Amino acid sequence: MAKPEKADLQSQRGGRRIPYVLIIPAMAFLFVFFIVPIITLFKTSLSTKPNRLVAEYDFTWEWDNYSQAFDRFGGHLLRSFVFAGVATLLCVLIAYPVAYFIAFKGGRWRNVLLGLVMVPFFTSFLLRTIAWKSLLADQGPVLDLIRWLQLDGVLESVGLMQDGRILNTSIAVIGGLTYNFLPFMLLPIYVSLEKIDARLIDAAADLYSPFGSTFRKVILPLSLPGVFAGTLLTFIPATGDFINAEFLGDVESKRVIGQAVQSQFVDLNDYPSAAGMSFVLMAIITALVLVYTKFMGTEDLA
Amino acid sequence: MSASRTGRKPWGTYLLYVVAVGGFLYLFIPLFTIVQFSFNEQKGKRNTEWNAFTFDNWAHAFKSSDYIDALQESLKVAAVACTLATVLGALVALAITRYKMKGGPFINMMLVIPLTTPEIVMGASLFTLFFNQDVERGFATIVVAHTLFCVSFVALTVKARLRGLDWSLEDAAADLGSGPLRTFTKITMPIITPGIAAAFLLSLALSIDDYIVTSFVAGNVSTLPREIFDSSRVEIPAQIHVIASMIMFVAIAIILIATMAGNRRKARLG
Known part of the structure; x- marks a missing residue:
């Protein structure tokens, strides 16, 4: 009688970890390709170009972008x-x-x-x-x-x-x-x-x-x-x-x-x-x- | 039946029939138009004006090669992205319906938010990510984007199908001495497969049809919707109507077969 009980306990212990293993791939994917991009989108919205010749933007907390965006769009x-x-x-x-x-x-x-x-x-x-x-x-x-x-x-x-x-x-x-x-x-x-x-x-x-x-x-x-x-x-x-x-x-x-x-x-x-x-x-x-x-x-x- | 007792049935019911027939006509008239124009002898560059009936377009369905290339690209993207999304999404759905676990509401939130994000926001945010990380936009970035908008969709669809299933069958199999692997292949798989297959098919439809998100992350790669949109200002060849009609007929056949099989199964079970 004791044997199956022990096996039961073990499978339960393993079982408790299973759901977290199952969700990790999707959650990691959503984090990298959904949460992180939303953050970069937000940072981009507050960035400015140092000058016209550079392609990159600098993150400068430029809240003016928002009032300009509202004026235009x-x-x-x-x-x-x-x-x-x-x-x-x-x-x-x-x-x-x-x-x-x-x-x-x-x-x-x-x-x-x-x-x-x-x-x-x-x-x-x-x-x-x-x-x-x-x-x-x-x-x-x-x-x-x-x-x-x-x-x-x-x-x-x-x-x-x-x-x-x-x-x-x-x-x-x-x-x-x-x-x-x-x-x-x-x-x-x-x-x-x-x-x-x-x-x-x-x-x-x-x-x-x-x-x-x-x-x-x-x-x-x-x-x-x-x-x-x-x-x-x-x-x-x-x-x-x-x-x-x-x-x-x-x-x-x-x-x-x-x-x-x-x-x-x-x-x-x-x-x-x-x-x-x-x-x-x-x-x-x-x-x-x-x-x-x-x-x-x-x-x-x- | 119940309404007739109060004498209200006639006009209300007829009104309902009229609206229902009208609703179905509204849904289907553009689809008839697409099929109709696939038989149009095209006048000018854009096949939007009816001219004369012809079978030529169907006989030369695969003539215009840009669109065929784009269709192939779309199918490749859909195959990879939907497989990925189905695996990721089905695992999550299985985890939250099959097991008791903490953080259920949080996981639900993570799945629902991408679904309630407008496509332009999703496209724009992925664009800023790839731009900031200097990732070249092309096939791989399209696959990532399509996987993203399909994954929540698959997870929630499969979840809805799995809710209320009888998991005690697994325990019964284990009690009868079946090992975990055998229980999975003999019991769990057959239970969850129909839901997963349905979610996969619907995510294929989402992927093949997407223009908005794709336009942000595609770089120089042209998928079918992108090809149609970008060249629509110049030309809308009748072949496009032929390809769309073909896809539609295949879809209708699948739906009819699936519903008839479903009805028969229900009839058999009583």
Whole structure:
């Protein structure tokens, strides 16, 4: 009897070390290629060039970089947040009913419908956006349809069209963002709706709750974690995105923060202000995420 | 059923159907457009205006060599980066779901933050690291970047799949005299493989499609999205639409087969 007990103890002792061995490679990788780069990004944002001829930057605690960056790119930052905010809202409005439909009305087609939602993931992001360029073009099918239905006057007056165009306006950029991030909103909402015990809904109906109040008091609260997770998964990449703005926007709506940062780093070599702006973006979003996790926990993000 | 009792079903349900059909159309119309333009007889340098139907593009799908080179580069990056990310991520997921350990919330945080970092910030920060350390940007730096944004994704996906699995099977095997290695290959591996495979496939999709992070760390190496973006100002050849359609059809086939297999397994289990 004593022998297996001893072996048990030993395996437990070894077992206690196993999880730490398993996490070390990934944690080391994340430290070197995520934490350290964020620190170098921060240092770069506070650096100056000693003179024009040198490529290197000196770390000088140059906080002025930030006020300069805000002067130059504050508008870009604001525009990105507005675009991302509107797109996220539209994503919720579209994704929720679709997810609800799949979860409660999908029946035996549920998995197939869910699979269909994943298909855009496997088609190039760039080409999907270029496809919208063809669809929304001045002689393209969407405008043809609108003109045939004689809706152009109405759309123009509510500001959804500008001078008879949709392509190359901020409306097209927001539409593109909404389109591209819709699956990221839909999947978490579906997951949280699917978890709801159907008996709860039946119970509410048995107690003569009209559907509206069942939805408000049972379904909606239980699906909120999915909405929150989807909001983060949509809003965060949408604020940094510049592909939709580049392909679908006009000169003004092309000026989003992602475009500014990328061109400063890759083409114009003004690293400190670009680093500053990306750091500000990261700080704002981290603050939002912390508030979120405070209320919702990190579990639902997966 | 329940709603009809209160007489609210008709218009609410129809509205739901309309929005759902509209939502699916919205998701799929651009995909149809891509397939449609793969059959377009291209007029001018950019294949964005419909002209006439042709099979030529599909017959000469692999004609334009810059894009084929870039596709190969993308596949190489994805193969290396996603394998690395899957190994690193799956080990973490296994550690936090299978074992009791301290620091769980911290590890979770470390995994979630990269996921909630906008791509431009990730790209910009890696750029400053490589610039400061005088690392030449190219294949290796792209692999590092792709591994980075896939690793959290894999870890959290696998974690979600492993949560709630019955680990007592391992103990049962050990009780019946199975050694640790045998228990791992016969019990643990079969349990965790489907989740890991799914995470690997999705990370492939992330890697092959990435433009933003890649643009910061690629140097002179051109991946497929980079090639498309950089040359889109000058040309958008129809071959691109053909390649994208092919990738999409393969993906749809995989999804259909996987869901049907899943349904059958469920049916068998009752």
